[in-house]
Amino acid sequence: MDKAIGLVEYKSVATGITAADQMVKVADVEIIEAQTVCPGKYIVMICGKLSAVIAAVEKGEREFSEDVIDSFVLGNPHEAIFKALNGTSEINDVEALGIIETFSVASIIVAADAAAKAAKVNLIEIRVARGMCGKSYLLLTGELAAVQAAIDAGYKKASESGMLLNKTVIPNPDKKIWEKII
Incomplete structure (x- = not known):
C-alpha cells in the first residue's frame, strides 16, 4: 500500500509546529495541512x-504525547475525503442527508473514510474544528439506505476513539436546507 494519510491533533500550537518539524524529519512525508483550528x-x-506515514505519526504521538488530542493513519483513504475537506465536492443529486459530529478533527476524518467506503454516498463537506469550539462534522448524501449504512459505519468508527458527539439521517430534507448546505 503506497498511499496513506495521517494526522495528529495537538492541544498546543507551539507543540504542533514543533511536532510537524519532527514528523517530516523522521520520514519521507509531505505536509497536507499544518494549521491552527478552534x-x-x-x-x-x-x-x-x-x-513513512506510520513512522511520522508515531513520532508525533510519542515525542509529544502530553499534548496529543487524537490521531490516525489511513492506508488507501477514500478519494472523496480530500474534496470534502477542501469544500470542492460536486453534488448534483441530493437525496437523504447524513450528519456525524465529533469532538476531534482526527475522528471525523476516520469516520468519513469509513462512511465513504461503506456505501455509495457523496461526501458533501468535512468541517474540521473551525469556528465550532473544536468540534468537527461530516455531511453526506445519497439514497436513504446508503446514507444510513454510511452513517452507521462512520458512527461505529468514530465511537472507537470516544470522540463521537452525535449523528443523524434526514430522509428527505427540505429544499431550503439544501440551499444553505450546498
Whole structure:
C-alpha cells in the first residue's frame, strides 16, 4: 500500500509546529495541512507511503504525547475525503442527508473514510474544528439506505476513539436546507 494519510491533533500550537518539524524529519512525508483550528488546537496532516506515514505519526504521538488530542493513519483513504475537506465536492443529486459530529478533527476524518467506503454516498463537506469550539462534522448524501449504512459505519468508527458527539439521517430534507448546505 503506497498511499496513506495521517494526522495528529495537538492541544498546543507551539507543540504542533514543533511536532510537524519532527514528523517530516523522521520520514519521507509531505505536509497536507499544518494549521491552527478552534479552540487554539493545531493539526498536522501528512501523506506518503504507508510505512513513512506510520513512522511520522508515531513520532508525533510519542515525542509529544502530553499534548496529543487524537490521531490516525489511513492506508488507501477514500478519494472523496480530500474534496470534502477542501469544500470542492460536486453534488448534483441530493437525496437523504447524513450528519456525524465529533469532538476531534482526527475522528471525523476516520469516520468519513469509513462512511465513504461503506456505501455509495457523496461526501458533501468535512468541517474540521473551525469556528465550532473544536468540534468537527461530516455531511453526506445519497439514497436513504446508503446514507444510513454510511452513517452507521462512520458512527461505529468514530465511537472507537470516544470522540463521537452525535449523528443523524434526514430522509428527505427540505429544499431550503439544501440551499444553505450546498
